[in-house]
Amino acid sequence: MGWTFNTRDPDAPTIGPLITGVSAALTFVSLMTVCLRVYVRAAMIKAFGVDDYLILITWVCAAGFAVVTIVQTKWGLGLRNIDDLPPENIYNFGLIQYMGAPFYISSILGFKLALLFSYLRFIPKGIYRYMTIGVIVACCLFHLSFLIVQINLCQPIALQWDPTITEGSCIKGVPFYTSMASLTIVFDVIVMLTPFPVLVKSRIQNRKKLVLLGLFGLGLFITVIQIIRIQTVKQLANYLDSAPLILWSAVENNLGIIVANVPTLAPLVKYYNEKSTGGGSGLRSKKTGYASQDVGSRYAMRTWKSNRSKALELGSVHDATDGSFEGHVMKGNTSTEMILDHEGITKKVEVVITRN
Incomplete structure (x- = not known):
């Protein structure tokens, strides 16, 4: 029996195992960073806040997307040749892909909100604080719009997964996804650069300042992932062309969680470093x-x-x-x-x- 259900050829080439392995591994790694964050925030410094609750919810959404993605590989996601996709798999393939969209959109919104609320911990009252709150509102509105359009991409909605429906219409996928991915890049950059003006003006040691700027700047790697995703969007032509897009989506949301958690782990690293050196x-x-x-x-x-x-x-x-x-x-x-x-x-x- 091959990886994909109902295939005539058990050895039909597929990257399903690769998608499964990457999704599971990154979800596990992001879970470890979440657990460490919870330990630091709740046990070490006793300062569990809104941003910490948000990152927990975000991980649940990312894990849900990973589960949906892994299940979808069993129904054909990752197959190299469209001729190897059994017709009886198309309904479940499309339905599961439809179910995964809310998990993905919620997860990429979640890690942005977690970062933005963490900025509010150290940004004093003033123009920069109001700007941060404005970015929070804009992020929520954009991702909510993204979600509403995504789940109503076709009319009737079931046309997105039911091939037996012959009447109806859908928004063209490639222009829509390209536009959304481009706007997501803009928000990624804005979110990652939001604390920089405050940190640059702060009167702390240059070494510490560079470390803080570097930690928050890690998020720019997510922008690179989004650029790669745009290239995969342009290649969408049939059901199976979504495999690279979904794979990079799993990388993006988990990397976002990891990046949001890294700055909060400094107390743990410093404490055990000093404990090990006895200084x-x-x-x-x-x-x-x-x-x-x-x-x-x-x-x-x-x-x-x-x-x-x-x-x-x-x-x-x-x-x-x-x-x-x-x-x-x-x-x-x-x-x-x-x-x-x-x-x-x-x-x-x-x-x-x-x-x-």
């Missing part, structure tokens, strides 16, 4: 007497709050000043570095010296 300053644990890292205050991205008119660390459990120590996270605001304050850098360091 770094910190507070002494009440139990062991050894220095422990104030992970929440040192490594977390800062968030801007109106409460008490001050910037609080995302790692703070409460807006407290008692300085009590739990695990590796300080409750108090004992070490702050407000890198985006309009008045410049304000840094407070409290040194605790104990004698054995």
Whole structure:
């Protein structure tokens, strides 16, 4: 029995296994980054927010797209020759492809929103914050329009998967997909470049500034994927020509999730790096007497709050000043570095010296 159901030739050439392997592998890798992000945000710095919930929903959508894609390969996706596609497979092939579109569109919107809401954590009130909110609204409207048109591409709708329907009409696929892919590239670039003006103007060390710019700039790789997708769209002529397009779609949404997660993993990397080298300053644990890292205050991205008119660390459990120590996270605001304050850098360091 071959990879594809109902094929006359069990050895009919197909890239179905390749599509399955790439989709499954990337979905697993993106899941690992999501799990690490949840650990950092919820356990290490205790600052789980809207962007973190969004990335969880986004991964579910990406996983749904991967499942639909893998199932579709069993009904003919990936076959090299249109003559090898059994006529009885066309209905299920088209229906499953129709089901995959909402998962894909939701996932590419999700990782953009996760990035944009993460920017709101450190962008202070002002023109850049309003611009970021405007980009969020524009992204939602564009992807909602994309979804509505996609699921109503044909009238009647069932014409998209039922070959027995002979009456009706469809929007021409190639111009539509090319236009949507081009606009998606525009939004990808806007989303990835949104925090750059704020970071460039911030008064932090050049080395740290370059690292932050590089992390957010990773998203430009997604633009390259979109450009490749446009080339595959232009080649659409029959059912099977959608295989490269769907393959690159699976790469795009999972890569987007990974890129959105990478900047949030800095606390984990820095903590274990310092732990392995035995260096770094910190507070002494009440139990062991050894220095422990104030992970929440040192490594977390800062968030801007109106409460008490001050910037609080995302790692703070409460807006407290008692300085009590739990695990590796300080409750108090004992070490702050407000890198985006309009008045410049304000840094407070409290040194605790104990004698054995």
